[in-house]
Amino acid sequence: MTDDVTQIPIDAGSIDAPLLQIDAVVKRFGGFTAVDGPSLEIRRGEFFALLGPSGCGKTTLLRMLAGFETPDAGRILLNGRDIAGVPPHQRPVNMMFQNYALFPHLSVRDNIAFGLKRASLPRAEIASRVAEMVALVKLEGMERRKPDQLSGGQRQRVALARALARRPQLLLLDEPLAALDKKLRENTQSELMRLQRQLGMTFIIVTHDQEEAMMMADRIGVMESGRLEQVATPRQLYEAPKSRWVAEFVGGVNIIEGDVESRDGGRMIIATHDAGQVTAAAPAQPLTKDRVCIAIRPEKVRLSRRAPAPDADHRAAINRLEGIVTGVSYLGGQTDYQVRLDGGAVLRASVANTARLDVDAYHVTQRVVAWFASDDCVVLEP
Numbered sequence: 001m002t003d004d005v006t007q008i009p010i011d012a013g014s015i016d017a018p019l020l021q022i023d024a025v026v027k028r029f030g031g032f033t034a035v036d037g038p039s040l041e042i043r044r045g046e047f048f049a050l051l052g053p054s055g056c057g058k059t060t061l062l063r064m065l066a067g068f069e070t071p072d073a074g075r076i077l078l079n080g081r082d083i084a085g086v087p088p089h090q091r092p093v094n095m096m097f098q099n100y101a102l103f104p105h106l107s108v109r110d111n112i113a114f115g116l117k118r119a120s121l122p123r124a125e126i127a128s129r130v131a132e133m134v135a136l137v138k139l140e141g142m143e144r145r146k147p148d149q150l151s152g153g154q155r156q157r158v159a160l161a162r163a164l165a166r167r168p169q170l171l172l173l174d175e176p177l178a179a180l181d182k183k184l185r186e187n188t189q190s191e192l193m194r195l196q197r198q199l200g201m202t203f204i205i206v207t208h209d210q211e212e213a214m215m216m217a218d219r220i221g222v223m224e225s226g227r228l229e230q231v232a233t234p235r236q237l238y239e240a241p242k243s244r245w246v247a248e249f250v251g252g253v254n255i256i257e258g259d260v261e262s263r264d265g266g267r268m269i270i271a272t273h274d275a276g277q278v279t280a281a282a283p284a285q286p287l288t289k290d291r292v293c294i295a296i297r298p299e300k301v302r303l304s305r306r307a308p309a310p311d312a313d314h315r316a317a318i319n320r321l322e323g324i325v326t327g328v329s330y331l332g333g334q335t336d337y338q339v340r341l342d343g344g345a346v347l348r349a350s351v352a353n354t355a356r357l358d359v360d361a362y363h364v365t366q367r368v369v370a371w372f373a374s375d376d377c378v379v380l381e382p
Helices: 058-066 108-118 123-136 152-165 180-199 210-216 234-239 244-249
Strands: 021-027 033-036 040-042 046-051 072-077 093-096 169-174 202-207 219-226 227-232 255-266 267-272 277-281 290-295 302-304 318-330 334-341 347-354 367-373 376-378
Touching: 021 058, 033 058, 040 234, 046 058, 046 210, 058 093, 058 202, 058 244, 093 152, 108 123, 108 152, 123 152, 152 180, 180 202, 180 210, 202 210, 210 234, 219 234, 219 244, 227 234, 227 244, 244 255, 244 290, 244 376, 255 277, 267 290, 277 318, 277 376, 318 347, 334 367
Parallel strands: 046 202, 046 219, 093 169, 169 202
Antiparallel strands: 021 033, 021 040, 021 072, 219 227, 255 267, 255 290, 267 277, 290 376, 302 367, 318 334, 318 367, 334 347
16 A cells, blocks of 8 residues: 655646546566556546556556556656656555555554554544545444454455545556455445445556456556557447457457458458358458458357348348357356357357247257358458
8 A cells, every 4th residue: 555644746637637647658677678658548537447468567557656666768647747756655646456455453443544644644534534434335333353354355345445545536456356256356346336436536457357347447458568459448449459469358259360352332351261251341440451350259140040031130241151059158148159160160159048948049060050240340450
């Protein structure tokens, strides 16, 4: 936690200006570049997620925002002022660590009050803020307990209350839910979203979990090898990835490679290597080469026992690819099918289970038609 002494005075700034600006920041450790020049603006009251695999630089970037690491190049502007050289305890920023970093010998109340006491706030104000935080994170009646008397979810809420008690302008969360089980993690995600909206505070969360980022964040920055690959809303990131890497990292996807044969208005005909001919919507950005890959999300792939009638879904250029079901995975709300096409490619299709019984289900070795519209295809450079 960055709970220490007095913060430097930082103006609130214009309501329309971004709260945080990261300008071509670089961080090296010896000959290794952990963060390689990303630039980013984060708005006031935004819930922003830094998403990426282990070692991509997201936690190092977060630590630079907190002041625990110093950039080798670039600027970090908070309300328009460069804070790259400002010590952690003088920033209006708090960080909640993955392991929570609670003091085992202190009670819930004293853990929450720790930073407030270090800041020499009046006793009455400390008591008022602690009570406010306890109510905010729903820990009433547990104020006297020690961390070893709490569940994992309760310890997480104590750490969150301590981070919020000093009312920072920016709250940084370093994979705070990683140690929680699935059900508790989902509940805590909803609770974090509620708190962020209620407080109107800017949250930045670091995570490698795509579902977590897409559920919680207003926008997501996807990082790889120290660089920002794409910054977008969850829907834009999922439906319109800018690269094959992003398409494969965010959610499930089918990738089919091929060569552009022809272009006709807003569509292109692609001769794929192992799925035959596919008609796809032309990308918004012009391609620099004819070798491409087609990304199709599994839920966009429909299955039927016979080929659908032309334009049955009122969208032009339906692609119909025949094959055999080779795998079935029942997941409750949906069933995932693997279909080996006659050309050799394997497509994954996710079908919603709208009926209680499996009257519309398919079985392994069953012959089917996998079909999708040209608008369901995202054409990317390989």
